[in-house]
Amino acid sequence: MNLKNIDAVLNDVAELLLANKWQRAERILRKLLKADPGNPEGLHLAGVARHRAGKEKQARTFVERAIKAAPDIAAYRVTFGQILDEAGELPSAAVAYEAAVTLDPLDAETYFALASVWKRLGHLDAAIECYEKSLEIQPNDAPTLYNMGNALKAAGRMESAVEAYRLAVTSQPDFVPVYKNLGAALKDHGQTAEGFEVLRAGAQIKFAPNALSDDEMSFTMRTSVAKLKHDAEQIRYLVAKHLIPESLSDTAAIYDELAAAQPISCTPTASFDLPSAEQRKINKTYNRLIYLSDGARCQGPAVNPKLDPNLIQGNYHSSKPEITYFDDFLTKDALRLLRDYCLESTIWYTSYDNGYLGAMLGNGFASPLLAQIVDELPQALPDIFGGHKLNQAWAFKYDSELTGINLHADFAAVNVNFWITPDAALEDETAGGLVVWDKEAPLDWDFEKYNADEPAMRQFLQESNANPVRIPYRENRALVFNSDLFHETDRIAFRPGYENRRINVTLLYGDRRSG
Numbered sequence: 001m002n003l004k005n006i007d008a009v010l011n012d013v014a015e016l017l018l019a020n021k022w023q024r025a026e027r028i029l030r031k032l033l034k035a036d037p038g039n040p041e042g043l044h045l046a047g048v049a050r051h052r053a054g055k056e057k058q059a060r061t062f063v064e065r066a067i068k069a070a071p072d073i074a075a076y077r078v079t080f081g082q083i084l085d086e087a088g089e090l091p092s093a094a095v096a097y098e099a100a101v102t103l104d105p106l107d108a109e110t111y112f113a114l115a116s117v118w119k120r121l122g123h124l125d126a127a128i129e130c131y132e133k134s135l136e137i138q139p140n141d142a143p144t145l146y147n148m149g150n151a152l153k154a155a156g157r158m159e160s161a162v163e164a165y166r167l168a169v170t171s172q173p174d175f176v177p178v179y180k181n182l183g184a185a186l187k188d189h190g191q192t193a194e195g196f197e198v199l200r201a202g203a204q205i206k207f208a209p210n211a212l213s214d215d216e217m218s219f220t221m222r223t224s225v226a227k228l229k230h231d232a233e234q235i236r237y238l239v240a241k242h243l244i245p246e247s248l249s250d251t252a253a254i255y256d257e258l259a260a261a262q263p264i265s266c267t268p269t270a271s272f273d274l275p276s277a278e279q280r281k282i283n284k285t286y287n288r289l290i291y292l293s294d295g296a297r298c299q300g301p302a303v304n305p306k307l308d309p310n311l312i313q314g315n316y317h318s319s320k321p322e323i324t325y326f327d328d329f330l331t332k333d334a335l336r337l338l339r340d341y342c343l344e345s346t347i348w349y350t351s352y353d354n355g356y357l358g359a360m361l362g363n364g365f366a367s368p369l370l371a372q373i374v375d376e377l378p379q380a381l382p383d384i385f386g387g388h389k390l391n392q393a394w395a396f397k398y399d400s401e402l403t404g405i406n407l408h409a410d411f412a413a414v415n416v417n418f419w420i421t422p423d424a425a426l427e428d429e430t431a432g433g434l435v436v437w438d439k440e441a442p443l444d445w446d447f448e449k450y451n452a453d454e455p456a457m458r459q460f461l462q463e464s465n466a467n468p469v470r471i472p473y474r475e476n477r478a479l480v481f482n483s484d485l486f487h488e489t490d491r492i493a494f495r496p497g498y499e500n501r502r503i504n505v506t507l508l509y510g511d512r513r514s515g
Contacts, residue, residue: 006032010041017048025049040070044079051083059083074104081113090117101133108138115147124155142172149181158189169198176206180362187390192375196366200292203347203364207289223286226355226399228259230348231286233498243344244291251285254278285346293344295337295367302334302369303376312480313383321440322482325471329418329478330373337369339420342395342503355402359395366393374507377416384480388413388510398502400427404489407457409441409450412483413510423475425500428493432473432502439466440484450486457486473502483508 009032016025029046036042047062060083066076081096097114101107115130131148135141149164165182168175179202186195232255238244239252284290307326315324330338347365350358359365370393378385391412398404417434426432439461441450449456460466470490471479481487494500 006036006039006042010039010045014045017045017052020052023053026053038069040066040073040076043069044073044076047083048079051079056083056087072103074100074107074110077103078107078110078113081110081117085113085117090121093117094121106137108134108141108144111137112144112147115151119147119151119154124151127151128155140167140171142168142175142178145171146175146178146181149178149185153181153185158185161185162189174205176202178202179205183362183366190389192390193368193371196361196368196371199361199366200295200364203362203366204289204292207287207347207349207364209284209288209290223258224351224355225259225262226402227348227351227357228255229399230357230397230498230501231346232256232259234343234346234348235285235290237498238291238344238346241344248285248290251281254282287349288346289364290346291344292347292364293341293367295341295345295369297368297372298331298333298337300333301331301376302372303380304328304331305380307380309381309383313381316384316480321438321485323436323438323469323479323485324481325477325479327474327477329476330420334369334373335420335476338367338373338505339503341367341369342397342420343499348397352405354404354406356396356398356404359397361393365395370505377507378509381480385414385509391508391511393505393507395503395505398489398492398494398504400492400494400496400500400502402492404492404502407454407486407488408452409457409486410483410506410508411447411451411511412508414508415481415483415485415487416478416507416509417481417504418478419473419475419502419504421475421494421499421501421503423473425494425497425502426473427495428491430472431491431493433471433490434479435488435490436469436471436479436481437461437466437486438469439464439486440482441486443484461486483510 009028012028016028025045026049029042029049032042033039033046043062043066047059047066050056050059050062060080063076063080063083066073067080070076077096077100081093081100084090084093084096094114094117097110097117100110101114104110111130111134115127115134118124118127118130128148128151131144131151134144135148138144145164145168149161149168152158152161152164162182162185165178165185168178169182179198183195183197183199183202186192186198189195232252235244235248235252235255239246239249306328312324312326316322342359345359345364347359347363348357349363350360352358374390374393378388396405423429441457442460466486471477473490492502494502
């Protein structure tokens with residue numbers, strides 16, 4: 001190899017590595033290093049190529065030789081830091097990154113990488129300082145502001161975290177991840193209405209019909225029969241109410257055909273391959289926010305002011321463990337508006353194996369009306385909720401041909417579960433409710449065990465001589481219970497038809513440790 005052409009060869013190798021053609025790059029580097037064994041950049045690129053090939057030991061050796069040959073080159077320290085970082089050797093990675101920023105104090109990306117390492121090591125102040133230095137070099141960078149907000153939140157500096165998140169949104173309004181964290185931070189800070197507004201705005205960007213270009217769209221659709229049936233029914237419902245164009249009925253017909261081609265038992269997520277024309281049509285609607293109701297607040301109260309707080313709170317605290325239920329939870333206006341929101345809004349993105357569908361706060365369920373309910377409930381029942389803040393909220397829709405939620409407990413202090421489908425939809429008025437067991441999940445169980453390990457839960461309930469408390473379904477009935485209690489959906493028996501689907505809303509307040 002002609003040593004006069006080494007710089008050009010090194011440039012070619014760097015281009016090959018950027019294109020992930022590391023095998024070809026390695027062949028060239030072997031010849032180059034044979035001709036010039038001590039070439040620092042050749043050693044460095046050989047380390048990068050070995051790293052891409054998964055040959056970590058050789059990669060380290062080459063990069064260490066490059067650093068020894070040219071100790072003042074920051075890029076070699078950065079590569080060494082990346083190798084150590086990916087290997088989980090975080091303290092050593094921090095040393096390498098610190099050496100790199102000492103050599104090149106204007107490298108915003110390396111400050112960002114160093115901040116990430118400090119954050120994972122639990123050194124939050126050091127992480128925040130590095131994010132600040134990165135922002136001095138590259139002001140208003142949304143990912144950096146977002147990650148600094150996460151570090152500030154973890155450090156308990158909530159107001160500063162909110163400020164960082166707000167700056168990220170201002171800097172890059174289409175940066176979706178920040179909306180979820182800003183919304184959650186505002187919610188945790190007691191600003192429920194504004195937090196929900198932010199979550200809603202993020203969902204409108206994330207799930208917009210044109211969020212993906214045709215080139216970015218996947219032509220393999222992953223879904224479930226239950227969701228296809230629901231979405232076809234919902235589209236027809238919206239067309240009938242003149243809320244979306246009638247042309248979308250064609251998409252509903254495609255959903256029907258797909259669902260009919262699979263057995264109803266095919267509830268776990270499955271793949272469906274479609275012709276390009278049909279897939280393109282579906283990609284504009286499937287898991288897209290084709291309609292979002294305004295979800296406006298009630299003019300008056302949302303939580304029924306005629307509730308008897310002394311009776312409800314007395315029943316809750318006198319029951320050991322704590323559980324009570326009561327009817328007429330919401331005012332008539334709030335119930336009607338919330339039901340309309342759940343029927344109209346295309347926010348039912350999560351499909352579960354049992355066939356029910358979920359709508360989550362971060363995916364559009366965060367309506368102004370729900371924020372009103374969340375804020376009014378602790379005011380109506382202060383002796384139950386005390387200083388607990390909303391932890392999480394969601395809604396589920398159920399198809400009567402399938403089953404509901406399996407046995408589980410929740411990570412919260414107080415669980416509120418209420419139903420909004422009219423009683424006329426019931427085929428059996430003794431069914432469709434909730435079964436709550438009168439034994440709390442052991443405090444030493446982790447989330448996975450008390451939320452998903454059903455055999456362990458059943459065994460515990462049997463050995464504890466636990467008794468089931470069956471609460472029959474009623475429209476506008478609310479259950480309030482200790483979130484440590486195991487619970488599951490009772491047998492579902494609702495009439496067919498979109499408006500007859502069982503809908504429940506869950507609000508979780510506080511966390512399990514404080515409860």
